[in-house]
Amino acid sequence: MKTTMEEVVRYYLLKMGKKGPVRRRIAIIGMYFCVSLFHFAHYIRDNRKRLAMVMMSLVIFIAYASFSFPIFPDGEEHKQNERLTALISDESVSLAPEAEVDLEGLEDWEEELLFEEDEAALLQEDEEDQIVLEDILTYRREQEERQDAVPESVGEQDREVFSFSSDDWRLILVNKQHPIPEDYDFTLATIKGSQQCDERIIDDLLAMMQAAKEAGFNLLIKSPYRSDTRQEWLFARKIRLYMGKGMSYMDAFKLSSQVVMVPDSSEHQIGLSLDIVCDTYGTLTQGFGETGAGIWLEEHCAEFGFIVRYPKGKEYITSVEYEPWHFRYVGVEAATVIMEQELTLEEFLEEID
Structure with a gap:
């Protein structure tokens, strides 16, 4: 009969235990560990199929978990938060500790924050983004891409019968609840230099600026089309500004979204919106709405297909503060209805649906 390893080990340990008290202790300890080891080995051998x-199952679980990812009901918003978090992290923003905010002066402080940014950055943006009518016309003549004459005012075009459709590119709804569709496509045209917008609105834009000039107002285009990267940077910068004043990330995010649109929900990213001021009032503040140029634009922008996108008193619908400088192109027919009936784009689309 073949002797097993367990029997051999036990034999030698028992033999060792008979050679003195010291070796006996060593043999007892060795016997304890050997018995445990052989017992474990027998268990593995008898249950090898079950353990296999x-x-x-463990290997399959680990492999599956390595390629899995959480599914969120709003995938686009999740991507936005990831990109914004990365942008803020790049600037070494610390989320803690949070300073105590002076609630008594919060109202005045918020008004200041809504419209004040880093001065150096804003001065540089003003120089780069500001465009006047003469610049546009000169550039277009140099490029010889279009006719030299400013197109006839679209306000004089025939619009006897018109059927509205929410599928019309001019009426696309872009806001926090309706991000830019992934398959949305459009062609950019150069206004001047690096400044661009949807090529389909340039003629009407020039007509409006020319009409304003004839009325005595020199309009300035400060912010037409924005790239995705640019919009993300603007939003992240606003969050950093508020957090620097002691606000938490979530509070800063909420307040920032009232002033700068969340990335992928800004109409600037589809080239249909522009920020317009004038040579005597060049800041993007609510006071522009009380200037002669601001009043003229509100009264006549619809004649050229534009609307005041975020009107006063409709913040509960648009979720954006009143912006008398922000104009959105929707076409003459829709703009006429929207401005005459004092609607928002959201309300207009609900009516035609």
Whole structure:
């Protein structure tokens, strides 16, 4: 009969235990560990099939978990938060500790924050973004891409019968609840230099600026089309500004979204919106609405297909503060209805649906 390893080990340990008290202690300890080891080995041998199935299940679970990812009901918003978090992290923003905010002066402080940014950055943006009518016309003549004459005012075009459709590119709804569709496509045209907008609105834009000039107002285009990267940077910068004043990230995010649109929900990213001021009032503040140019634009922008996108008193619908400088192109027919009936784009689309 073949002698097993367990029997051999036990034999030598028992033999060792008979050679003195010291070796006996060593043999007892060795016997304890050897018995435990052989008992474990017997268990593995007798249950090898069951253990193999457990190991296989574990391997499959680990492999599956390595390629899995959480599914969120609003995937686009999740992507936006990831990009914004990365942008803020790049600037080494610390979320803690949070300073105590002076609630008594919060109202005045918020008004200041809504319209004040880093001065150096804003001065540079003003120089780069500001465009006047003469610049546009000169550039277009140099490029010889279009006719030299400013197109006839679209306010004089025939619009006897018109059927509205929410599928019309001019009426696309872009806001926090309706991000830019992934398959939305459009062609950019150069206004001047690096400044661009949807090529389909340039003629009407020039007509409006020319009409304003004839009325005695020199309009300035400060912010037409924005790239995705640009919009993300603007939003992240606003969050950093508020957090620097002691606000938490979530509070800064909420307040920032009232002033700068969340990335992928800004109409600037589809080239249909522009920020317009004038040579005597060049800041993007609510006071522009009380200037002669601001009043003229509100009264006549619809004649050229534009609307005041975020009107006063409709913040509960648009979720954006009153912006008398922000104009959105929707076409003459829709703009006429919207401005005459004092609607928002959201309300207009609900009516035609």
